[in-house]
Amino acid sequence: MSAPTGLSSGIQQIMAMREQIIQRSDLLQQIHAAQGSTANDLAPSSGQGFADTLKAALDGVNAAQGRAESVTDAYQKGEVTDVARVMLARQEAGIAFEATMQVRNRLLSAYQDIMRMGV
Structure with missing residues (x-):
């Protein structure tokens, strides 16, 4: 007994979707692991100063922006076909840059407040 064609194609679609989900899950785990190592790198040690x-x-x-640029270039050359990977790398770089800008703004504001203080 063979399965009807519609059922067979439906199973193939489900299996293809499952494979995509697994690939994206693996990619997210890699990104999470990379972010975890970056967070550990940024944790201040006893001898490390503010600068x-x-x-x-x-x-x-800068490294996140470099990764995003290299993945984008690879996608444009056809070396990488997963657009989700490209978009994740670009979003990660964008969020990192935005966070950096917010820190810069806070530091500038604190500096200005200190300069306005009377001695």
Whole structure:
């Protein structure tokens, strides 16, 4: 007894969707692991000063932007076909840059407040 054609194609679609979900889950786990290592890199140690911590954070943002650019270039060349991977890398870089801008704005505001203080 063979399965009807509609049932067979439905099963194939479900299996293809399952495979996509597994691939995306693996990609998210890789990104999460990379973010975990970045967070550990940014944790201040006892001998690390503010400037070193800030430089490490900026280096992390720069690395995220570099990864996003390389994945985008690979997608444009046809080397990478997963548009979700490209979009995730670009979003990660964008969020990291936006967070950096917010920190810069807060530091500038704090500096201005200190400069307005009377001695």
